[in-house]
Amino acid sequence: MEKMWAGRAAKGPEQIADEFNSSIRFDSRMYPQDIQGSLAHAAMLTKQGILSAEDQQAIAEGLGGILADLDSGKLAIDPTAEDIHMFVEAELTARIGDAGRRLHTARSRNDQVAVDLRLYLRQEVDQLAELLRQLIAAVTGQAEANVDTILPGYTHLQRAQPVTFAHHLLAYAMMFMRDIGRLQDAAARMNESPLGSCALAGTTYDTDREFTALQLGFARPCFNSMDGVSDRDFCVELLAALSLVMVHLSRFAEEIVLWSSWEFKFVELDDGYTTGSSIMPQKKNPDMAELVRGKTGRVYGDLVAMLTVLKGLPLAYNKDMQEDKEAVFDAVDTVKDCLGIFAPMVATMTVKKENMLSAAQKGFINATDLADYLVKKGMPFRTAYKITGQLVALCIAKDTVLEQLPLADYQSFSPLFEEDLYQAIDLKTCVEKRASQGGPAQASVLAQLAYVKEFLK
């Protein structure tokens, strides 16, 4: 096919160069946005008296037909086309003749690709936010069923202090809520129209960029035409927000892998979200969680690739920027897949409450509470801390736990110990007493749940 830009050069590119240059295999997914942008552009040209009403009508009908035929599969994307913009324009011209050749007046592929990408990503952000909502709903559902489920909270992966499973899960709900906020922030800054920036220096035609911006649902046109065609920070911001989504998913995935191991046995994944082993008949593997953890790296890679493409590029457009799309599309697709699998995996997992409780009963996670008991009776915290440490050592030597150690042993360390110490170190008491804002006590967790549910409304 002859290039639209044929004219200057004595011959077209070599086939190998043509193939190297083409972006059609990854940018064809933007055909609806490309057509949407062209429709707005043609309407603006006509309103401004640059294009005749007849031409606009032919363009609108032609583009409408192309959209319908691509949607239905009647028209196939030509894999030898240079990119989606050239493909649509060539198809339009084949269908309507000269009117198609007039569409590109006062426009460049540089503002065209920038507008297409913003439109495409804006819509993806809405889907990503919805998937995050569904995940938060799944997490919240499990949290509601586990307000009283005591398990050890860990630091350094060592049993630390008692919390509830609801408290633990709601920590993730908070992260995912912030993720939605970050995506929305990125979408708001993305929502400016580069259309009309043309190649880089605007145009001598009397165009109306406010009009096209509004038609396409943008908040405003971007203010500087060189910025309009060379800015890809909207891609970087989105990739950074998506990288953080993956950080959160990956930490959660790691916990699910740990919790579903025989060492922990805190949860059991539904069979539908696990796989077996080809050799070991007993295996039930948490592949979905592992894959989410594994895919985190490629999303970070996409972010670093995008940053690196932009670094050192002189203004304005450079062909390097064609590399933006594969990175950002890969990240968006990957995160959507991960969120899509995570929500039902979390919603269907079985929580082994007894195992969580029995883990909480070992590991001296009420030692801080025992020290606090002495402090409330007047002992300085450091002294209480030391005595409690010695009591823990005694329990380990006697192969027992603080709850079972006789009162006489306690009293040999301090006369402040009385029968009520056993009540103070009961795990239920330890959780309920942690009623500081944001803590695991029931009232606090219910308040957190209410906050998340309000957000989900």
Ligand code: ARG
């Ligand atoms: N396929 C190109 C891209 O993705 C479209 C813009 C081409 N612009 C140009 N001046 N060659 O960046």
